[in-house]
Amino acid sequence: MAAIATATLVSPPRRLQTVAAALAMVIVIALASALYMEENGHWVTGMTNYVVWGLPHVFAIFLIVAASGALNVASIASVFGRTTYKPLAPLSGLLAIALLAGGLSVLVLDLGRPDRLLVAMLNQNLSSIFAWNIFLYSGFFAVVGVYLWTMLAKRYSRFTTAAGTAAFVWRLVLTTGTGSIFGFLVARDAFHSAIMAPLFIAMSLAYGLAVFLLVLVALSKLGGPDVPAELIGRLGKLLGILVAAQLYFVAVFHLTNLYAAKGIALERYLLLEGGIYPWLFWVGQVILGGVLPLVLCLGRRTTSASLLLAAALVVLGGLAQVYFIVIGGQSYPMSVLPDWVLHSSFGDGEISRYVPTLPEGLLGLGGMALALVLVLVGCSVLRILPTSLEHHK
Amino acid sequence: MTRYVMVADLRRCVGCQTCTAACRHANATPPGVQWRRVLDLEIGEYPEVQRVFVPTGCQHCSDPPCVAACPSTATRQRADGIVTIDYDICIGCLYCALACPYEARSKVDEPVYAYGDDPTASETARFDPRTIGVAQKCTFCVDVIDAGVAAGLTPGKDRAATPACANACISGALTFGDIDDPNSAVSRLLRENKHFRMHEDAGTKPGFYYLWDKEALPL
Numbered sequence: 001m002a003a004i005a006t007a008t009l010v011s012p013p014r015r016l017q018t019v020a021a022a023l024a025m026v027i028v029i030a031l032a033s034a035l036y037m038e039e040n041g042h043w044v045t046g047m048t049n050y051v052v053w054g055l056p057h058v059f060a061i062f063l064i065v066a067a068s069g070a071l072n073v074a075s076i077a078s079v080f081g082r083t084t085y086k087p088l089a090p091l092s093g094l095l096a097i098a099l100l101a102g103g104l105s106v107l108v109l110d111l112g113r114p115d116r117l118l119v120a121m122l123n124q125n126l127s128s129i130f131a132w133n134i135f136l137y138s139g140f141f142a143v144v145g146v147y148l149w150t151m152l153a154k155r156y157s158r159f160t161t162a163a164g165t166a167a168f169v170w171r172l173v174l175t176t177g178t179g180s181i182f183g184f185l186v187a188r189d190a191f192h193s194a195i196m197a198p199l200f201i202a203m204s205l206a207y208g209l210a211v212f213l214l215v216l217v218a219l220s221k222l223g224g225p226d227v228p229a230e231l232i233g234r235l236g237k238l239l240g241i242l243v244a245a246q247l248y249f250v251a252v253f254h255l256t257n258l259y260a261a262k263g264i265a266l267e268r269y270l271l272l273e274g275g276i277y278p279w280l281f282w283v284g285q286v287i288l289g290g291v292l293p294l295v296l297c298l299g300r301r302t303t304s305a306s307l308l309l310a311a312a313l314v315v316l317g318g319l320a321q322v323y324f325i326v327i328g329g330q331s332y333p334m335s336v337l338p339d340w341v342l343h344s345s346f347g348d349g350e351i352s353r354y355v356p357t358l359p360e361g362l363l364g365l366g367g368m369a370l371a372l373v374l375v376l377v378g379c380s381v382l383r384i385l386p387t388s389l390e391h392h393k
Numbered sequence: 394m395t396r397y398v399m400v401a402d403l404r405r406c407v408g409c410q411t412c413t414a415a416c417r418h419a420n421a422t423p424p425g426v427q428w429r430r431v432l433d434l435e436i437g438e439y440p441e442v443q444r445v446f447v448p449t450g451c452q453h454c455s456d457p458p459c460v461a462a463c464p465s466t467a468t469r470q471r472a473d474g475i476v477t478i479d480y481d482i483c484i485g486c487l488y489c490a491l492a493c494p495y496e497a498r499s500k501v502d503e504p505v506y507a508y509g510d511d512p513t514a515s516e517t518a519r520f521d522p523r524t525i526g527v528a529q530k531c532t533f534c535v536d537v538i539d540a541g542v543a544a545g546l547t548p549g550k551d552r553a554a555t556p557a558c559a560n561a562c563i564s565g566a567l568t569f570g571d572i573d574d575p576n577s578a579v580s581r582l583l584r585e586n587k588h589f590r591m592h593e594d595a596g597t598k599p600g601f602y603y604l605w606d607k608e609a610l611p612l
Contacts (some may be wrong), residue, residue, distance in 0.1 A: 187592075
């Protein structure tokens with residue numbers, strides 16, 4: 001393949017300024033929301049001592065999971081040898097770093113004591129999967145950072161394949177770690193499952209590619225290279241396959257629960273009677289985030305518009321899916337003593353109610369905006385984008 | 394060795410929640426947070442229904458999932474089995490709360506008092522500002538135990554070295570002590586009565602035993 005010509009993002013000034021200003025405003029509002037919640041405490045959120053992780057965690061986990069999947073295109077080029085995707089690999093790496101930074105920012109700002117982040121890093125409990133994730137996230141920045149560097153600094157390009165392979169392995173381990181944060185929770189029937197790790201990997205592959213597609217097309221509107229319909233078509237087809245893989249793991253998870261008598265009550269709650277959660281599952285996750293994108297991506301007549309719509313639906317369905325997993329799972333009451341009917345003045349044994357508040361949502365959106373700003377800045381100061389994608393035609 | 398445990402005799406507990414109130418008084422926990430809760434349970438089917446009150450809270454497990462889950466080593470277990478939280482290291486992520494099978498953990502984000510904006514004299518004396526924004530739970534009144542042991546007292550036998558809930562129980566349902574001491578009250582109660590622990594299937598080996606012999610033991 002011929003040498004790849006790359007350039008910084010040169011956008012019509014007004015258009016870039018407008019987008020950057022809008023994103024900056026979202027970030028400022030998010031910071032104000034975080035400060036408001038920090039000053040007033042979590043009682044101004046929907047979180048309780050039963051639902052301890054709320055909407056900010058949904059955004060944070062979505063972004064962290066998507067970060068891993070955003071590397072798909074880079075991996076296709078560097079690990080699987082499809083060199084036609086090489087011109088897009090730097091954007092793939094940058095987007096991965098940006099999404100992780102956005103997700104972690106939300107996560108840290110939602111801690112009870114965000115000021116103690118350094119304390120957590122200096123006092124790591126190596127038996128904690130949560131602590132492993134701190135290591136995995138830090139390592140992801142380093143490994144993908146080096147990978148990006150080898151792609152941008154031509155004299156180090158001979159290391160790109162090695163760095164890309166390391167990043168590929170690292171991101172699989174990272175998403176395994178994120179899924180295991182839930183999978184390792186023996187106490188929670190809705191979470192405790194070995195399938196959480198591969199499910200999260202499948203989720204990451206779909207979410208990350210969907211976000212990548214949307215960002216690539218958005219950048220082309222801001223002065224980046226035109227995106228040929230053929231490229232969108234190929235990535236869209238891949239997205240369809242990844243969505244199908246994700247649906248497969250979801251189906252196996254719920255069927256496994258349904259097979260054993262002890263899981264039926266949980267599944268009845270999550271899939272049928274649990275208020276908003278069955279809606280999130282069937283409408284948000286399965287129909288909007290699964291079946292419709294499948295039809296749009298793998299159907300006979302696909303257009304760029306329909307594939308981009310599918311990508312947007314995967315993002316929306318993904319948010320619904322993470323909400324369903326994280327909050328639906330917490331809201332299901334823990335069994336204190338099986339076969340004993342529990343009444344409690346403390347809310348024990350009852351379905352835990354959670355209604356997200358505006359500041360939580362604004363903080364989460366701030367994480368997304370931060371990721372996009374980092375992509376914009378990265379593309380503006382580094383030669384991330386190819387000058388042309390015509391070879392995909 | 395010493396292994397402190399709590400024994401709750403479900404045949405004696407009347408659900409008065411004096412233990413809850415005593416714990417709240419001793420530890421200045423805010424409204425809505427109970428380190429020592431009393432659950433109200435029904436067992437059996439009509440007309441053979443029994444009502445059972447079950448004091449609960451942190452079970453001070455021998456294999457505590459919260460200790461494994463805590464990313465910052467804030468939650469630890471002492472040699473005597475008591476699970477503690479170092480409030481200065483806890484980052485307030487509450488992963489421990491998700492990991493605990495007993496829903497024993499809480500977080501409070503700002504000082505809240507029982508009667509309005511101002512703390513009572515008792516709350517002023519006992520409130521620990523380090524508990525704000527971090528995980529908190531029953532400590533088995535570890536400070537009382539340590540002070541008592543240092544003074545040569547025996548926890549579970551001498552009131553000045555015994556958790557507030559056990560001291561306050563009006564029906565003698567709660568007994569605290571060292572299970573490794575064969576002559577302690579808790580050892581004797583467990584030798585002489587049928588008992589169970591919550592979620593024994595989870596393998597956490599709780600340090601909280603329930604005496605109950607009226608029906609098949611719940612496992």
